[in-house]
Amino acid sequence: MGYAERHIGPTDAEQKEMLKVLHLQSLEELVQKTIPKNILLSDEEKPKLPKGKSEQEVLAELRELAKQNKPLKSFYGYGYYGTHTPAVIQRGILENPGWYTQYTPYQSEISQGRLEALLNFQTMVADLTSLPIANASLLDEATAAAEAASMMLRLRPKEKKDAKTLLCHEGIFEHTLDVVKNRMSRFGIEVKVLPAKEIQKDLSAENVFGVLWQIPEKNGELSLADAQEAVKIAKTNTVQTAAICDILALTLITPPGELGFDIAVGSTQRFGVPMGFGGPHAAYMAATEHYTRQMPGRIIGISKDRRGHKAYRMSLQTREQHIRREKATSNICTAQALLAIMASMYAVWHGPEGLKNIASDVHSFASRFYAALQNKGIIAENTSFFDCVTFSYPEEKAQKVLQQAYEAGFLLQYNKKKQTFSINFDETTTEEDFKKLL
Structure with a gap:
């Protein structure tokens, strides 16, 4: 046997x-x-299943099926980008059972390395956002945005205790808005999706408790001036503010903390974590100290052991696993520890200047593409951008372009409703890709 x-x-x-x-x-x-x-x-309704096969036979069939896929180089963006995973991180962390099996550091005494790595993640996020408090990651960008909205709801000031309206900028990704709307609907909160100027007008309304903004917007526009003006108006009306930020863009642009935002969230996927068919990817959250005890998930802190030596511990963990469900700050998965550690190690591997160089290369491709469009008489929608250029293109011509791109091995983003292309560049874009695209 x-x-x-x-x-x-x-x-x-x-x-x-x-x-x-x-x-x-x-x-x-x-x-x-x-x-x-x-x-x-x-018996007649039971499925007629074929005879069972061995593992080797099944794997052979699956490989043949996989060959029918046509892998495309993605210029789609929309929150998911190509990235290079350094071999040392892939082998040393992602494929290392010492890292990927113990997914959470329940026993601090034997998890000092993991806790230090997560503290490093928090430090990276706090530095990039210019906000003092960061947690040890969240599930993904969309749920992080919903958590930010929930935090603003819980911490409404006395004069806003009955406010029931959340303002969302129209530049937020649709999938993020869907999650935010779903979460807020359970609390009877109205979510209004508006352009920048209308948000600035509505901020003075008594029923508004928070505003959610995305930087850059879904069409690539940075809109930093509009965001800063909205924050300024919000503060005079005791309205809380949260920004959804591209973490790679934060190495070059004014961070949300300096713009005056109370909370910043986003995905760290661009920091060396493969797209993985859409996930999983670690999200980040940072905020002012006012939100420390309302922040979902875990916050790693530095303490001392009984001998007086430095020791890492989970300082705050207001999760459903540890406290009463109704008292928990979140009732969903509040960490992606392995992927957060990968992202923080990516930052360590490249260093501050290395990250800026990667971001500058990405922005350079976008700038050159913008200039090439102008030379061809095509006017881009966005004039201030990091990695994405959006331009109008009629649908009857767009189908031909999409087919040509497919044959060249490229995946492009085309919005049929608005009849616009949004071309996103990332760390994996090469000079050869760029020439083919033009």
Whole structure:
């Protein structure tokens, strides 16, 4: 008898013994007595499954299926970007069971390395956002935005305690807005999606408690001046502010803390974490000290052990696993520890100047593309940008362009409703890619 037969599933003797205890003659009788007849499939309804195959045969079939895919170089963006994972991080962290098996540092005494790595993540986020408090990661960007909205709701000032309106800038990704709207609907909160000028007007309304802004916007526009003006008006009306920021852009642009935002959230996927068919990716959250005890997830801090030596610990962990559900600051997954550590190690590997160089290269491609459009008489929608250039293009011509791009191995973003292309550049864009694209 092989290993699988010995260890996977009960043996015939064990099965017979269990049936005997249950006073049953067969597994079929067990099914008949436990499954309601209205959902039990008849013999005619049961699927006709083929004969089972070995692991090697199944893998061979899956490889053949996978060959039918056509991998494309993505210029799509929209929150998901190509990135290079340094080999030392891939081998030393992502593929290292010492890092990927113990997903959370419950025992501080034997998790000092993991805690130090997560503290490094917090420090990286605090530095890039210019905000003093950062947590040890969140589930993803969309849920981080919803958590920011929830924090602003919980910490409404006395004069806004009955306010029930959250203003969202129209430049926020649709998938992020969907999550925010869904979360807020459970609290009876109205979410108004508006352009910058209308937000600035509505901030003086008594029923508004918070505003959510994205930098850069979904079409690539940076809109820093509009964001800063909105924050200024918000502060005079005791309205809280949160920004959703591209972490790579933060190495070059004015950070949200300096713009005056109370909270900043975003994804760290661009820092060496593969797209992975859409996830998982670690989100970040940073805020002013006012929000420290309302921040979801964990905050790693520095303490001392009984001998007086420096020691790392989970200082705050207001999670459902540790306190009463109704008192928890969040009731969903509040960390992506492995991926957060990957992102922080990516920052360590490249250093501040290295990160700026990567961001500058990305911006350079976008700037050159913008100039090439102008030379061809095509006017871009956005004049201030980091990595994304958006321009109008009629749908009847766009289909041909999309087909040509597909044949060249490129995935482009085209908005049929607005009839615009949004071309996003990232760390993996090469000179050859750029020439082909033009």
